[in-house]
Amino acid sequence: MSYTMVTDESDDAMYSSIYNESPSAADNIGSGCTSRGKGSVLKKGPWTSTEDGILIDYVKRHGEGNWNTVQKHTSLARCGKSCRLRWANHLRPNLKKGAFSKEEEQLIVEMHARMGNKWAQMAEHLPGRTDNEIKNYWNTRIKRRQRAGLPLYPPGTHVEDLHWSQEYHPSTSNVTGVDRRRHQDILQLANSKANVLFDDLNFANVLFEDLNFATSLLPVASHISDMFSCNMLGTGASSSSRYESYTPPILPSPKQLGGSGSLFNIRQEFQSPQKNPRSCSISDHPMYGNHHQSDVMIQDSHHTFTDGMVPTSKPLFGAVKLELPSFQYSEASGFDQWKTTTPSPPQSDLLDSVDTYIQSPPPLEIDEPDCFSSCDTGLLDMLLHEAKIKASAKHSFSSTACITDGTQDVPRGGETHNITSGAGGNSSGEIKVYSLIGCKGTVFGVLYLRVPL
DNA sequence: AAGGGGTGCAACCGCTGCGGG
DNA sequence: TCCCGCAGCGGTTGCACCCCT
Numbered sequence: 001m002s003y004t005m006v007t008d009e010s011d012d013a014m015y016s017s018i019y020n021e022s023p024s025a026a027d028n029i030g031s032g033c034t035s036r037g038k039g040s041v042l043k044k045g046p047w048t049s050t051e052d053g054i055l056i057d058y059v060k061r062h063g064e065g066n067w068n069t070v071q072k073h074t075s076l077a078r079c080g081k082s083c084r085l086r087w088a089n090h091l092r093p094n095l096k097k098g099a100f101s102k103e104e105e106q107l108i109v110e111m112h113a114r115m116g117n118k119w120a121q122m123a124e125h126l127p128g129r130t131d132n133e134i135k136n137y138w139n140t141r142i143k144r145r146q147r148a149g150l151p152l153y154p155p156g157t158h159v160e161d162l163h164w165s166q167e168y169h170p171s172t173s174n175v176t177g178v179d180r181r182r183h184q185d186i187l188q189l190a191n192s193k194a195n196v197l198f199d200d201l202n203f204a205n206v207l208f209e210d211l212n213f214a215t216s217l218l219p220v221a222s223h224i225s226d227m228f229s230c231n232m233l234g235t236g237a238s239s240s241s242r243y244e245s246y247t248p249p250i251l252p253s254p255k256q257l258g259g260s261g262s263l264f265n266i267r268q269e270f271q272s273p274q275k276n277p278r279s280c281s282i283s284d285h286p287m288y289g290n291h292h293q294s295d296v297m298i299q300d301s302h303h304t305f306t307d308g309m310v311p312t313s314k315p316l317f318g319a320v321k322l323e324l325p326s327f328q329y330s331e332a333s334g335f336d337q338w339k340t341t342t343p344s345p346p347q348s349d350l351l352d353s354v355d356t357y358i359q360s361p362p363p364l365e366i367d368e369p370d371c372f373s374s375c376d377t378g379l380l381d382m383l384l385h386e387a388k389i390k391a392s393a394k395h396s397f398s399s400t401a402c403i404t405d406g407t408q409d410v411p412r413g414g415e416t417h418n419i420t421s422g423a424g425g426n427s428s429g430e431i432k433v434y435s436l437i438g439c440k441g442t443v444f445g446v447l448y449l450r451v452p453l
Numbered sequence: 454a455a456g457g458g459g460t461g462c463a464a465c466c467g468c469t470g471c472g473g474g
Numbered sequence: 475t476c477c478c479g480c481a482g483c484g485g486t487t488g489c490a491c492c493c494c495t
Contacts, residue, residue: 089464
């Protein structure tokens, strides 16, 4: 579907009328464009062809840049921001319009697997395309694939390194630039740890050792927890807008996993109709199991949830909006390097492989209205589910599952406790306790991992 | 045929980084 | 060093059009 938002010439009169007389015109002043040129209010909304012509003429005479002077030198009642956006997205020459080609789509998928939401950087690699276009395309893709219960990345997507974005995007609140830089440093540190982490097939043990490490470096731990709770098996979304927020999958590369393992294979297994994904445990999976038959317990801080969609409790470490981790090169140069060193996908066509992969069974019905929404179809859900089942059966902390109302004073932050199982009396072990921190940096549970002695 | 929800594009908003004064 | 303005970026929203019931 393609249509233009440019109104015809007759609209100009209408708009000028509106903006000069309508009481609601004042509401149309963007807070992001607060300046008022020539004593008139700045216009918002769709551009008219007349305005386009004025802007094009201005750029021809003055060149790009100095967008805030446009309204001074022309009759255009638009703020500089709006002018820049209009020019960059619609008016500048050599813009490619129309649907993305298959090659472009493939490139976007692969770039996103490595860059994350770096739309501007992606646009540099797609001549004629704008960051806005790419962003819209990706959001649409996310929505479509989440609806279909598909992984965001096809199996052939190159995921060669466990990089996630160095960019640490704080929320709009109280994280300073200094904090951000520190978080980036921490991220890099944790990143290196994570690489080590996945090199070891003693997955659970190493994972949680590193989680322990990372927890001490909060909020980095939230990245790792997110990675574990949201990404491993699901699309990892928390909805804050019309589109589900996207969480790039974090997994060791096939190479790091020692072969053919991939996110998608794992996901497929867990979603096989023969096995309820919500009732399997880590140890059920050949990759995660066998090495350590660790029981998992979840302490569910249910008070941190409201309607089951998004944890809304007060974030533990300040209002920190976490950049979603991804297998990303942190810099464009990294992508360049990847692009030059990475062979073409071996499969016939990456996008074809996407389609052929669209065979996952439909999402199972979830009969647990509490705690988690269906959008958080990650491992954490499974763990919680399992823990609840066990908890209802044993009602004891000494059992392998423990659910509380979250008001207890529970250990967190990777503390280790030696606990002897009391129920059966046959399974003593070391209990490792980890905070589970959600996509928004909210602590929503405590995970207990019993490592047999 | 109608209308309500879904979809996709365009534009806005808020924030950050950077450079100049 | 601090402040301010500008450019740019990514997230979010508005809205016209599409499609299904």
